[in-house]
Amino acid sequence: MENLISLVNKIQRACTALGDHGENSALPTLWDSLPAIAVVGGQSSGKSSVLESVVGKDFLPRGSGIVTRRPLVLQLHKIDEGSREYAEFLHLPRKRFTDFVAVRKEIQDETDRETGRTKQISSVPIHLSIYSPNVVNLTLIDLPGLTKVAVEGQPDSIVKDIEDMVRSYIEKPNCIILAISPANQDLATSDAIKISREVDPTGDRTIGVLTKIDLMDKGTDAVDILEGRAYRLKFPWIGVVNRSQQDINKNVDMIAARRREREYFNSTPEYKHLANRMGSEHLAKMLSKHLETVIKSKIPGIQSLINKTIAELEAELTRLGKPVAADAGGKLYAIMEICRSFDQIFKDHLDGVRPGGDKIYNVFDNQLPAALKRLQFDKQLSMENIRKLITEADGYQPHLIAPEQGYRRLIESSLITIRGPAESAVDAVHSLLKDLVHKAMSETLDLKQYPGLRVEVGAASVDSLERMRDESKRATLQLVDMECGYLTVDFFRKLPQDVDKGGNPTHSICDRYNDSYLRRIGTTILSYVNMVCATLRHSIPKSIVYCQVREAKRSLLDHFFTELGKMEIKRLSSLLNEDPAIMERRSALAKRLELYRSAQAEIDAVAWSK
Numbered sequence: 001m002e003n004l005i006s007l008v009n010k011i012q013r014a015c016t017a018l019g020d021h022g023e024n025s026a027l028p029t030l031w032d033s034l035p036a037i038a039v040v041g042g043q044s045s046g047k048s049s050v051l052e053s054v055v056g057k058d059f060l061p062r063g064s065g066i067v068t069r070r071p072l073v074l075q076l077h078k079i080d081e082g083s084r085e086y087a088e089f090l091h092l093p094r095k096r097f098t099d100f101v102a103v104r105k106e107i108q109d110e111t112d113r114e115t116g117r118t119k120q121i122s123s124v125p126i127h128l129s130i131y132s133p134n135v136v137n138l139t140l141i142d143l144p145g146l147t148k149v150a151v152e153g154q155p156d157s158i159v160k161d162i163e164d165m166v167r168s169y170i171e172k173p174n175c176i177i178l179a180i181s182p183a184n185q186d187l188a189t190s191d192a193i194k195i196s197r198e199v200d201p202t203g204d205r206t207i208g209v210l211t212k213i214d215l216m217d218k219g220t221d222a223v224d225i226l227e228g229r230a231y232r233l234k235f236p237w238i239g240v241v242n243r244s245q246q247d248i249n250k251n252v253d254m255i256a257a258r259r260r261e262r263e264y265f266n267s268t269p270e271y272k273h274l275a276n277r278m279g280s281e282h283l284a285k286m287l288s289k290h291l292e293t294v295i296k297s298k299i300p301g302i303q304s305l306i307n308k309t310i311a312e313l314e315a316e317l318t319r320l321g322k323p324v325a326a327d328a329g330g331k332l333y334a335i336m337e338i339c340r341s342f343d344q345i346f347k348d349h350l351d352g353v354r355p356g357g358d359k360i361y362n363v364f365d366n367q368l369p370a371a372l373k374r375l376q377f378d379k380q381l382s383m384e385n386i387r388k389l390i391t392e393a394d395g396y397q398p399h400l401i402a403p404e405q406g407y408r409r410l411i412e413s414s415l416i417t418i419r420g421p422a423e424s425a426v427d428a429v430h431s432l433l434k435d436l437v438h439k440a441m442s443e444t445l446d447l448k449q450y451p452g453l454r455v456e457v458g459a460a461s462v463d464s465l466e467r468m469r470d471e472s473k474r475a476t477l478q479l480v481d482m483e484c485g486y487l488t489v490d491f492f493r494k495l496p497q498d499v500d501k502g503g504n505p506t507h508s509i510c511d512r513y514n515d516s517y518l519r520r521i522g523t524t525i526l527s528y529v530n531m532v533c534a535t536l537r538h539s540i541p542k543s544i545v546y547c548q549v550r551e552a553k554r555s556l557l558d559h560f561f562t563e564l565g566k567m568e569i570k571r572l573s574s575l576l577n578e579d580p581a582i583m584e585r586r587s588a589l590a591k592r593l594e595l596y597r598s599a600q601a602e603i604d605a606v607a608w609s610k
């Protein structure tokens, strides 16, 4: 059971080291879920005295006015009888204090380091661990004393500032409130009771401690309070008699003070019957036991909170992506990795692993054939056009056997129109590839993280695609030009020789060839052009795939990689320039995750050993 408190102690120390002390934070806080005992009370109510007598040592700063200006998380660890007592501060790891006067000085100095020498307060706690055979395992948080007026040197806001800080600690449902009230003042005016009633109206987590019982007016006693009649709390009130100022001045040691306290309760007739549940020793034991019980009951809740938070932190870290390496090699590697994953996503789109690549086939299967169909060669090969071109090609000497030149001109003028659809197909595929680049960019999570790199990768990809488009256009149009430049002779050789021009040479130039002759020429040319068109319908996609699609898959970022190799570290860093807010958030999340993971391991170990 005892290791439950040391478990919470360990986690609390880790929390403070990571800046988690339960303040409003953009990060999940573990601190708030850990049970702790906070000591509250008005100034001079006896808080320090109670703490010191629980510890059995003088170690807290003394002085007039506001002394405790930062919360002090005091963790008591019981060690083996006969071992030497020592203290350790979290902010001074591995430095053991065996002199408790030095402990007091360090508390003062550390307070000043955070708040300056002014009388300001700070909610960042100081962590002090005391290892002693004379303590029980316990964690107590000493808070600045509540006050009613600001004294000289203090800002007017101090009264409220202290109250707010105290409230921020004790309003947490896991906080056990040790409410210190002096017996020589009316309970109705007790600051401790006032504020604890506010945050814990049922008194379920408030333990009332009555100090200065020895200073009560003669003829009065605290029995009504101690027996819970004056103000009922769920737990019995505990009365203590601390050292008076005079005792302190006279250096009355703590052991003697405890003995005297015991004697006081045993020998005072009014309190004799309550003696077994009065005094600092009883208070320390009772607090330790109570804290253990509370921790035990909270462990399952803390475990599930930790598990849930770990999952949330991990999810957010994944969303934010990996941090960037500091050296040039690491940066280059990171960029290459990101580019590779982008490239893979782009390829996945083309290969059908992801959607979008099928639209390219649609260009070849629908768009290009439809565009070729729209060329309407038959209209191009109208009687007038045939007549015009044939006669023009004849020149001054009408052809003797077949209008060779006329054929050529008519075929060429028809085939040349295929350049249009061929070019459009190239452009259509280019724009689809560009779309896929954008899609792949938005699907590459790491690129989202680095806007600079994203812009460069996008620009480099589009540059490459444009180069590929130009090459594709050249190659594809060359296919059409090749068809224009050299006709398939066999096609014409197979045709029957036509000698009958059917015209009368005496007729005017317009009537030189009769319609049926021209119609036959038209039909021949149309079937030739259609044959070539059917071939191009298949070879244009091949050229486009070869020059654009296959090339994009093969070398989309090749040029960028060459450039990358020449870049200096400054330029590489600028590519990986993350939003500083993201970098900060990632490192804060990583630290918090580490805290939660170690807390999980610690708690699991204790929970299993129960």
Ligand SMILES: Nc1nc2c(ncn2[C@@H]2O[C@H](COP(=O)(O)OP(=O)(O)OP(=O)(O)O)[C@@H](O)[C@H]2O)c(=O)[nH]1
Residues within 6 Å of the ligand: 041, 042, 043, 044, 045, 046, 047, 048, 049, 050, 064, 065, 066, 067, 068, 144, 145, 146, 211, 212, 213, 214, 215, 240, 241, 242, 243, 244, 245, 246, 248
């Ligand atoms: N006689 C007697 N004196 C006490 C008792 N408790 C505290 N005192 C004295 O009351 C004075 C104030 O006690 P502290 O323990 O310093 O009170 P505190 O609440 O810590 O005060 P601040 O830190 O200034 O807010 C000191 O002189 C103590 O010696 C007690 O039970 N009996």
